[in-house]
Amino acid sequence: MNYDEILNDRIQNVKPSGIRKFFDILEEMTDAISLGIGEPDFVTPWHIRDAGIYSLERGHTKYTSNAGLLQLRREIAAYLNRRFDLQYDYANQIIVTVGGSEGIDLALRCLLNPGDEVIIPTPSFVCYGPLAEMAGGVAKYLELKVENKFRLTPEELRAAITPKTKVLVLPFPCNPTGGTMDRKDLEAIAEVLKDTDIMVLSDEIYAELTYGQHHVSPANLTELKDRTIVINGFSKSHAMTGWRMGYAFGPEPIIKQMLKLHQFGIMSAPTTSQYAAVEAMRNGDPDIEHMREEYDRRRRYLVENLNRSGLSCFEPKGAFYVFPDIRSTGLSSEEFCERFLMEEKVAVIPGNAFGPGGEGFVRACYAASMKDIAEAVSRMDNFLTNLRRKQGRTE
Amino acid sequence: MEKLLELLEQDCTLTTDQLALAAGLSEEEVKAAIRKYEDERIVLGYQAIIDWDRVRKETVTALIEVNVVPQSADGFDRIAERIYQYDEVESMYLMSGAFDLTVIISGRTLREVALFVSERLSTIQGVTGTATHFILKKYKEKHLVFRPQEPEEREYIFV
Numbered sequence: 001m002n003y004d005e006i007l008n009d010r011i012q013n014v015k016p017s018g019i020r021k022f023f024d025i026l027e028e029m030t031d032a033i034s035l036g037i038g039e040p041d042f043v044t045p046w047h048i049r050d051a052g053i054y055s056l057e058r059g060h061t062k063y064t065s066n067a068g069l070l071q072l073r074r075e076i077a078a079y080l081n082r083r084f085d086l087q088y089d090y091a092n093q094i095i096v097t098v099g100g101s102e103g104i105d106l107a108l109r110c111l112l113n114p115g116d117e118v119i120i121p122t123p124s125f126v127c128y129g130p131l132a133e134m135a136g137g138v139a140k141y142l143e144l145k146v147e148n149k150f151r152l153t154p155e156e157l158r159a160a161i162t163p164k165t166k167v168l169v170l171p172f173p174c175n176p177t178g179g180t181m182d183r184k185d186l187e188a189i190a191e192v193l194k195d196t197d198i199m200v201l202s203d204e205i206y207a208e209l210t211y212g213q214h215h216v217s218p219a220n221l222t223e224l225k226d227r228t229i230v231i232n233g234f235s236k237s238h239a240m241t242g243w244r245m246g247y248a249f250g251p252e253p254i255i256k257q258m259l260k261l262h263q264f265g266i267m268s269a270p271t272t273s274q275y276a277a278v279e280a281m282r283n284g285d286p287d288i289e290h291m292r293e294e295y296d297r298r299r300r301y302l303v304e305n306l307n308r309s310g311l312s313c314f315e316p317k318g319a320f321y322v323f324p325d326i327r328s329t330g331l332s333s334e335e336f337c338e339r340f341l342m343e344e345k346v347a348v349i350p351g352n353a354f355g356p357g358g359e360g361f362v363r364a365c366y367a368a369s370m371k372d373i374a375e376a377v378s379r380m381d382n383f384l385t386n387l388r389r390k391q392g393r394t395e
Numbered sequence: 396m397e398k399l400l401e402l403l404e405q406d407c408t409l410t411t412d413q414l415a416l417a418a419g420l421s422e423e424e425v426k427a428a429i430r431k432y433e434d435e436r437i438v439l440g441y442q443a444i445i446d447w448d449r450v451r452k453e454t455v456t457a458l459i460e461v462n463v464v465p466q467s468a469d470g471f472d473r474i475a476e477r478i479y480q481y482d483e484v485e486s487m488y489l490m491s492g493a494f495d496l497t498v499i500i501s502g503r504t505l506r507e508v509a510l511f512v513s514e515r516l517s518t519i520q521g522v523t524g525t526a527t528h529f530i531l532k533k534y535k536e537k538h539l540v541f542r543p544q545e546p547e548e549r550e551y552i553f554v
Contacts, residue, residue: 017553019553020553023550023551023552023553026551027550027551034551036551037551037552037553037554038554039554125554126553175554241554297416297417300416300417301413301416301417304416349553353553370406370409370413374410374413
């Protein structure tokens, strides 16, 4: 069988991530520290786990409604109102998905016709481009600049728009840069989109993890609300990555189509996870605050120490990553990461894995223990000192 | 400043620069505050929490309920002091309810603990009765769970 000819071209054309090789090395190493994976190091809070277990004890083992448990959607609506001042109708504007990723996939597949363009600001999470292309769209990457604190500026957006532009992805707070958009930034974006039919896909999975500022969604702006689909979930806010719990909300006609797709492809999100999520929405706010405070502590420690060791590091205001500029070392992102891993046994991710604009940077995730972070910082000092010595630039 | 105490309570191995960043203070302020807390015995000490069961075969900890006759002038304090002066006493609390004092003692052997109770504790003037409960297994202490790290079988994924 010639599988290449049998398989779908679009799928085959999507390249697998190059990061795998780092993880393969890492898995073999003892005594290695990983700041590579973007995942909370916290275990899901016990009361949330317990709610999942209790749902099993009570025998809730069947499908839920396609859109998700009614009580969960009600709780999500209340949560959105309570924490982000967003008003959505649980009955027809919210859908519970299998992680945020499913929501992104659903939204793109519902919006894109063949050849429609999706503007994807990068560096950003890796799924948007492949999912857009598998949905028949064309990914158009827009390079964000460190000088702009990795925000999307109206000028950059205006220059990227073509008659074929259908969707603008807003990945803020941003993985891997930690960049955020405040209300003024979003107002400027709204101004550019004003006379277009461009839809906004806002991935707000890190909305709860902002530091010294409150997250603003494009859906908070009346000018943008009707054209915005928001993706969110429980993975980052409640340390629930393995439960695969996300949700999407937006204008009813779009959610209706997304629900259709979800209904045929997925049926319903895992029932146990949904019951756990109800508890997370009802009683999980203190957990969020607690974890955010912890992340913030590590964030400040890491940023300060990276800057001190000579890597200029933009202060991330959201998510749980730092994205230091490593150009002063004269190494490429991949060389830097490979050597850092081989010489000091610390894994960070090369910035170019996150798309155009990422070269010259590396991503370190501070959702790790303080002990590991402190050790990683000291190994970074070693690494940089040795590097400078080897390069004959000893200070 | 309470923030600093909370941080120390969680992990007293944090360095002053880590504490300073976390508490939003300067390193000098942290050092000064810690010195003050130590002088005033608000911070009593710094100890590791050890799972002795995994190191040596025989360790015995007992919780002893003690009933006493309080003395008119000093109440319970005088007699409490006579008890907690013994090195064997690890922790001790004055209780509400059915008995007066909880005394936690640890020894190397069951016999050692039993002897302490019968020969030292029970004979103290004012002690009217004791009930000794041996601790069979420690699950959690000071928010820390007594359980060896389970090797986690996982593949790294790119997120």
